Amino acid sequence: MIAVLDPVQVAARPEPNPTEELQKTVSASRLNCWLQCRLKFFFRYVLQLPRPPSAAMFVGSIAHQVLQQWNHGRWRKEPFQTEKFKAWFDSQWTEEQKTSKIKWDDDQADERASAWKTLEHYFLETPIKADERPEAVEVPVEADLSHHGLPRLIGILDLVRAGGTIVDFKVTGKTPDPEQAIHQHEIQLSCYGVLYRDATSRKEAGLELHHLVRTKTPKLIVTRIGPITQQQETRLFKVMESYVDGVGRQDFVPSPSFGCAGCEYFTECRRWS
Numbered sequence: 001m002i003a004v005l006d007p008v009q010v011a012a013r014p015e016p017n018p019t020e021e022l023q024k025t026v027s028a029s030r031l032n033c034w035l036q037c038r039l040k041f042f043f044r045y046v047l048q049l050p051r052p053p054s055a056a057m058f059v060g061s062i063a064h065q066v067l068q069q070w071n072h073g074r075w076r077k078e079p080f081q082t083e084k085f086k087a088w089f090d091s092q093w094t095e096e097q098k099t100s101k102i103k104w105d106d107d108q109a110d111e112r113a114s115a116w117k118t119l120e121h122y123f124l125e126t127p128i129k130a131d132e133r134p135e136a137v138e139v140p141v142e143a144d145l146s147h148h149g150l151p152r153l154i155g156i157l158d159l160v161r162a163g164g165t166i167v168d169f170k171v172t173g174k175t176p177d178p179e180q181a182i183h184q185h186e187i188q189l190s191c192y193g194v195l196y197r198d199a200t201s202r203k204e205a206g207l208e209l210h211h212l213v214r215t216k217t218p219k220l221i222v223t224r225i226g227p228i229t230q231q232q233e234t235r236l237f238k239v240m241e242s243y244v245d246g247v248g249r250q251d252f253v254p255s256p257s258f259g260c261a262g263c264e265y266f267t268e269c270r271r272w273s
């Protein structure tokens with residue numbers, strides 16, 4: 001049984017967030033943004049400056065929506081129909097661009113064809129059988145960590161497979177190295193483990209990263225990880241402590257790096273002092 005969180009608690013709020021509120025509730029996305037660049041965190045979560053998604057984020061979002069439909073279909077024991085997912089993909093691709101102006105780096109038609117080809121490949125190669133009924137799909141969850149002196153942790157579990165394996169989907173242009181992938185997504189995976197245990201009073205069977213790789217010939221890389229360890233939980237809690245302390249001090253300084261090339265707040269950052 002998984003605790004359901006009121007959707008308004010995870011929705012972006014239109015007005016600037018006071019830092020006290022950001023100290024009370026954290027998510028993997030907030031922690032990752034904080035670790036990446038505290039000034040970016042300030043623009044995104046404190047000022048909440050609206051920005052259209054990048055082309056890569058847009059493609060990832062559409063692919064996630066198709067996968068969500070697929071997961072819900074298995075939950076409802078519906079037969080698998082590629083045409084249904086293709087129709088959903090096509091309609092969302094068009095519909096979402098009515099409200100978001102995407103800056104395409106490459107030809108949009110090519111991007112669209114490549115995105116669908118990658119999804120088709122996933123459906124052929126996925127280790128999840130067509131009749132495997134999920135334990136949970138797109139479930140908002142929360143964990144009260146006040147007994148650790150920490151803020152409330154919130155998140156959404158994309159998919160929990162039958163038997164308690166948590167799956168996270170990634171759409172990427174590069175083939176991931178499994179060890180690096182586990183390291184880079186450690187905060188998110190640890191958050192999932194803590195959230196799952198708090199919601200179900202059970203330890204997860206493991207975690208899986210399903211990388212849908214958008215190379216010329218699409219690939220699927222599945223990285224399997226055991227249940228999160230005590231060390232990983234401790235590392236997550238220390239990151240959360242550091243986050244609360246830094247937000248409280250309003251320590252919003254820039255962290256220039258290679259990642260700045262794709263930062264949506266580059267212009268504002270250059271004006272900051």
Ligand code: SF4
Nearest residue numbers: 037254255260263269
């Ligand atoms: S451009 Fe770089 S340093 Fe500036 S806010 Fe973005 S990520 Fe941070």
